[in-house]
Amino acid sequence: MKQQIQQLISQALVQIASDGLIPKDAIPEPIIERARDSQHGDFASNIAMVLAKVARSKPRDLAEKLVMALPESAVVSKVEIAGPGFINFYLSSDAYHALIPRIITDGHGFGRSDIGAGKRVQVEFVSANPTGPLHVGHGRGAAYGAVVADLLQAVGFEVHREYYVNDAGRQMDILGTSVWLRYLELCDEEIKFPANGYKGDYIWDIAATLHRENGEQYQHAADEVFQGVPADEPDGGDKEIHIDALIERAKRLLGDNRYRFVFELGLNTILEDIRDDLELFGIRYDEWYSERSITESGAVNKALERLRASGHIYEKEGALWFRSTDFGDEKDRVVERDNGQTTYFASDIAYHMDKLERGFDRVIDVWGADHHGYVPRVKAALQALGADPSRLDVLLVQFANLYRAGEKVQMSTRSGSFVTLRELRKEVGADAARFFYVMRKCEQHLDFDLDLAKSQSSDNPVYYVQYAHARVCSVLRQAAEKQISVEISAGDSNLERLTEEHEFQILKTLSRYPEVVEVAALNEEPHQMSHYLRELANDFHTYYNAHQFLVDDAGVRDARIKLILAVRQTLKNGLNLLGVSAPESM
RNA sequence: GCCCCCGUAGCUCAGCUGGAUAGAGCAUCCGCCUCCUAAGCGGAAGGUCACACGUUCGAAUCGUGUCGGGGGCGCCA
Structure with missing residues (x-):
């Protein structure tokens, strides 16, 4: 939908450019966004304000010319100029109604796209040392990394999920x-x-x-x-x-x-x-990559040799140092200890070199925030090896604090009193854990409320969303009991019977879903999805309370059932991307 | 000493990379089940966006500084 509006503006821009109002080479990508307030329609563009200077005219005048130049479209019902020069677009009912068959037809594919154009992305996450069970800190990295990988895949990247096994050292x-x-x-x-x-x-x-x-x-x-x-x-x-x-x-x-x-x-x-x-925990990898294998294959020595050959290695106090300060690191780093053992960092250099050599267009590392000091040196090493360090993205995940009965659960690795991921899973369930872990941006400290995660009430966002899904299923079961046919293909024409405000509110939210997937994927922000799902669930619950679906009027009934089928599909797709199940009953 | 993250409603957080009157959810009050799951819904109240400058048509958003909170690092991985 967004794209359709964008296209309209683009065409209008070309038009006014050929009229000489703006220079042809100044035609920008049209920027449109969802209007925050429904008073301002569905989409708004600030393009007239952006171009006012170059067009040497008042924003509102320019906006008027632009609106005149807009091609006719069945998608748009009204265009307005407002405020300092915003152009507001109101979508037609038809455009919204047309969404329903599209969602139902696309099914699992609704919201997916090919923006990634098949580019290869490697996502490495968790990679905890195999010296003990995973704890709740690893759990967050696991949930986060898995969702980022799934999101990227959903928007058309070819994703390779990898766990780096520190089996040496x-x-x-x-x-x-x-x-x-x-x-x-x-x-x-x-x-x-x-x-x-x-x-x-x-x-x-x-x-x-x-x-x-x-x-x-x-x-x-x-x-x-x-x-x-x-x-x-x-x-x-x-x-x-x-x-x-x-x-x-x-x-x-x-x-x-x-x-x-x-x-x-x-x-x-x-x-x-x-x-x-x-x-x-619902997490699978394409590859478990052994640190030992790169040591044994000689890749570590090869990497060090390359660094040495290019003059980035020196010896001091019996150890070998990499001069990472040449590339912005705050101090040089040891790659081989005085006892002849190469360091973890040396393996890491070889490993990252190997990643890039495997031909990934992009490499994403999900690390605990405690490793943040590591980023400059790894990037420095890549640069020293002649690679482009911007191909590597390091996402740092802050720790999660557990709260039970309002009290912070004390954890410390040293005393061995950490809570394991397995314990967490057993206590709150995999669904709640996965959902809670990605509710916040990764760089945000996460307060994980165990009691809330376990509670079976609308306060608990994961239950709230799952319940919406289950409720749709329940309605469909009722329909089946009443021998009401819910043939999807039967009469799309009935969709025009959807005229209630609640129905348009849902359709509006549904129409945003593909945009949410895209933004969440490109910004590596799974929390956008969890927030969105809560909104959609809320729209549905509100609708549920306000209107009866299985009414006598077969046309209205049919249309409403299709609408909630679309809701169910979208909830399911979203939950699926988060690695959370979509139960048919609660 | 250095580095990272964060200061938005009483609490937990959004705020779509600079837009219109700053939004949710808890908690607090007031309402809603002869009706498809009340595991739900509606309404009210609640903010000097830590502070100060700066950038510009326009700043919660970008920059600098100050204050406050959390975490990390100093040949361990």
């Missing part, structure tokens, strides 16, 4: 070692568990599996394990040095094969748990 060694130490405890060894180890219960579970299936095969005496290892922090030592020494000891005592086995058991168990968790 020190954190994973700490995980493997933690599992092994817990296992030794199960073998009745006297172990002083390291301050920097992973202490969650899930480590015990993995250790128990190891013990159950392999007996004492991995056992070594505690003395052997700790002999000569520098003291841990509680004993006056350094916890980092302590854990690193324990890792080395584990590797030596177990040998390559056995160490690898324990390591992989930990990794795979947790990764499987994460996959399963996300799956139950």
Whole structure:
């Protein structure tokens, strides 16, 4: 609809340009927007005000000329000039009525478009280290990333969803070692568990599996394990040095094969748990991309070599540094530690280089806001490698705070007292969680009210929207019981029987849906969709209360049923994009 | 020390990238079921858009500064 109006203005602009009122090369893209106030019609354009200067005439005069030049159209019923020079367009009833068969015919496709023109976009999200279960912070990134990906796909991008698995590096060694130490405890060894180890219960579970299936095969005496290892922090030592020494000891005592086995058991168990968790959250990936694979393929070394060759690497204090300050970063960054290990950042450089080399037109990273300091250095690296850093978009998701009974739920990763995504899902359900997570802009701190998410009332936006969908279904069931036929094809002519204000209000909201999808997708703003759905549900509930649908007048009845079918379809499409179910009854 | 986010109704937030009289939902009052799910609807009341400059026809929106709140970073990932 918006496009149709835009076209009309474009034609008028060409007309007045050929009349010499404005220079031909000054014809802009017509800007129109939804009128905020229905007093001002459906769409408004400020084009006359924008062009007033170049046309050297008063905005209102120019507006008048433009209106005269507008071609006839069945879509528009009235055009007015108002205020300082706005041109207001009123849509015809026919234009609104015509929306209904279109929505019903398009079905699942209503609201989809091809603005993306098949451009390839990669969306990487969650990518939490497989060192433990996902928590509620990851949950927000998961919900957000998934919806952004779905939205982009809905507007015609070819989307590739990816999870970057940090299956290499020190954190994973700490995980493997933690599992092994817990296992030794199960073998009745006297172990002083390291301050920097992973202490969650899930480590015990993995250790128990190891013990159950392999007996004492991995056992070594505690003395052997700790002999000569520098003291841990509680004993006056350094916890980092302590854990690193324990890792080395584990590797030596177990040998390559056995160490690898324990390591992989930990990794795979947790990764499987994460996959399963996300799956139950309605989130699927096209690819799980292994960090280890880029290390092993030599891509990391290749990337570093390229940086070195172009003179962006130097050595200092035994470590290799990338001179990211040349590209606007605030300080240079280590890519290889003095012990020869490449850093996480080095992998990241290689990974992002690989992303661009895979030919994506756009690469989107969804990160926790705590990684924001990371953005400049990754972009710096891409630039240093000769790539265009603007192809990478990093979306930072702020943390979510949980509230229960008005109190903030205290969480801290260190003490292990974080709430897992799985717990959240079990408490409020996947639908409510998905919906609540995307109600706010990503860069906004999110207050997640657990009680509200669980409540079955109109206060709860997800129930409110779902209920509207269920209500339509319920009406249709009633219709079926009364043997009322709801043949979609039967007589579009009845649509003119829709004359109530409530009906036009709904049609107006329905007509906005494709615009909402587009804006939400292009701006990566899922919250626009959740807000929209609430509005549409509200329009429907209001209509429901004001009018009976299954009336005796078959024409009116038929038209109303079609209207609410269109509402149902649109609610369903919108909920679907948010990853929320559209139940047929509540 | 540096960086990021946020200050809009009592509370939680929108405000479509500069437009017309700043909007929702809670909460508060007042109403609505012999009727398709009251898991719903209507109405009232409620704001110096933190503050100050600046940019221009026009600012909640853009820029600078001040104040206030939240979070992060300082060879860990």
